[in-house]
Amino acid sequence: MSAEWWREAIVYQVYPRSFADGDGDGQGDLRGLISRLDHLAELGVDALWLSPFYPSPLADGGYDVADYRDVDPRYGTLADFDHLVAEAGRRGIRVIVDIVPNHCSVQHPWFREALRGVGRDRFIFRDRPNGWQSKFGGSAWTQVEDGQWYLHLFDASQPDWNWRHPEVVAMFEDVLRFWLDRGVAGFRIDVANMLFKQDGLPEVELPAGTPLIPADAAVPYENQPELLELYRSWRAILEGYPGARMSVAEIWYGNAEVARPYLTGDGLAQLFNFRLMPAPWSAAQFRTVIEESHRLAMETGGSIPWVLGNHDVPRMVTRYGIDQDLVRAPTAEVMLGQVEVDVAVGTRRARAAALLLLALPGSAYIYQGDELGLPEHLTIPAGERRDPMFERTARAFIGRDGCRVPLPWSGQAMPYGFADVPVRPWLPQPEGWGTLSVAEQQADDGSTLELYRRAIAERRRHPALGDGDLTWLEHGPEVLAFQREPGFTLMVNFGAEPVPFTGTVLLASGPLDGGLLPCDTAVWLA
Incomplete structure (x- = not known):
């Protein structure tokens, strides 16, 4: 490696x-x-x-x-x-x-300080919220006791940091x-x-x-x-x-x-x-x-x-x-x-x-x-x-x-x-x-x-695998296939019917039918 x-x-x-x-x-x-x-x-x-x-x-x-x-x-x-x-x-x-x-937790010491009015600018507080929505659903803003609102693009328990x-x-x-x-x-x-x-x-x-x-x-x-x-x-x-x-x-x-x-x-x-x-x-x-x-x-x-x-x-x-x-x-x-x-x-x-x-x-x-x-x-x-x-x-x-x-x-x-x-x-x-x-x-x-x-x-064993390049092979619209050097080929049959393949089988994701690759099956070939 x-x-x-x-x-x-x-x-x-x-x-x-x-x-x-x-x-x-x-x-x-x-x-x-x-x-x-x-x-x-x-x-x-x-x-x-x-x-x-x-x-x-x-x-x-x-x-x-x-x-x-x-x-x-x-x-x-x-x-x-x-x-x-x-x-x-x-x-x-x-x-x-x-x-x-x-973001952090509402229990982070700095956010607890912010709720007391200390270091509030480490987070994003506003007097009025905008219309941003949380990735988890609902508003991205929650109001605190003094009337301001803090931003949380996820859960209300996760106030966003102010990275500025x-x-x-x-x-x-x-x-x-x-x-x-x-x-x-x-x-x-x-x-x-x-x-x-x-x-x-x-x-x-x-x-x-x-x-x-x-x-x-x-x-x-x-x-x-x-x-x-x-x-x-x-x-x-x-x-x-x-x-x-x-x-x-x-x-x-x-x-x-x-x-x-x-x-x-x-x-x-x-x-x-x-x-x-x-x-x-x-x-x-x-x-x-x-x-x-x-x-x-x-x-x-x-x-x-x-x-x-x-x-x-x-x-x-x-x-x-x-x-x-x-x-x-x-x-x-x-x-x-x-x-x-x-x-x-x-x-x-x-x-x-x-x-x-x-x-x-x-x-x-x-x-x-x-x-x-x-x-x-x-x-x-x-x-x-x-x-x-x-x-x-x-x-x-x-x-x-x-x-x-x-x-x-x-x-x-x-x-x-x-x-x-x-x-x-x-x-x-x-x-x-x-x-x-x-x-x-x-x-x-x-x-x-x-x-x-x-x-x-x-x-780990095969010299073609790991980092590197690939070359696409054409076996029809329902087959994804590529070659990697030296001497490795992958085929995946996404279609409903078996397709032919040639080569020495190194590994297959499921049973093979002689020289046919069944549907929803992948094979590694030498």
Whole structure:
């Protein structure tokens, strides 16, 4: 792997509250994660990305941070974090942590001071609100006791920082250094394109409850020019540390050109390529995204890692198992709770998509549980849902809890090995998850877990895989195929009928029919 290891790394996202419970309280924690590091080592990943673990009231799953320089007691201690970094490193796994710079928690000391009238300009207060809407639904403004209003582009528990205030800039530089000094390999930057708001906060016409994946309309709180200088300064901090530290930014965009300024020159090291996630199961649509994104990476010299799942979107098995006309719909979160899901079809397609993901040039991120082929849990009772989006949209959107359900490790009943003692997890697991557990799948050569393990191992072995280029091959409108040198070919059949293929099979996402590639199936060929 090159010095810029992130350019071809396989990174595994850990949502700590749902990964493994080490103390039996029904919530995941750092000790639980440490106890399961061998799972990640056997999977073959290069790094883990740890979603927020900081002190937080957990109004938005930890993305409402009360203290950026500590560990929430529910997850452990700073000593546990240091132990995690050491134990992961002993297995050759780097640790990337989430940084949440757009907003904090209402319990952050500086916001509590602001409510008392001290340092209020570190946030964005106004005497009268404008018409901006929260990404989670409803107004983006909440009134405080003295009559002023503060801005929160997400939940009311998450006031936005004023990034034009020098104390905010300096504080986050200190936060970066705090975690770099503890040995982290880099940062995933939450909502990285929303930090600066245009002077004057001009009005913008957007409907209430805008989708998580917005259109590329120019809005006064996204992609402001000041961000480029900020990320240059952050990259200088990262490059001042040994061991090739990196950052990867969460920026949702529909047009690949939106990403160009961030990737050019000495700005961000990486920018997530989310555009495959909302794409319907279609060879043409997948190819369009891959072509545009790969071309942009080659032209800028930037790194745009591929991703098909995370803690904010419905799981692949469910997305690919519904009517694909609904995938791009603005009300997808609603519809996923109301439509039929063909789990068998979704599973076949998710397995094929995994082989596509791991064959593409560059880096790839895997969300916890996708290696098990988990579907979205759509039937969580309303009273047990925790995503603030659920209530802020008057329960119109079912929210993101369904992809955040604790993992099944073993056994045939809840908590499925998530904890070593009988306990009800913080989100309920569905019945029947025992068949998808790690223990069940690692004993099955045909399981999704074994498919991921073999694919990652082959990716490490094969000289054509990892960073580099690709050449498209033409096999008809329903087949996506490309070649990578030396001596590697990927084919994915998106159509309804089998198609012929030639070559030596290295790996396939499902059974092959002689020299035919069945529908919803991918194959790696030499």
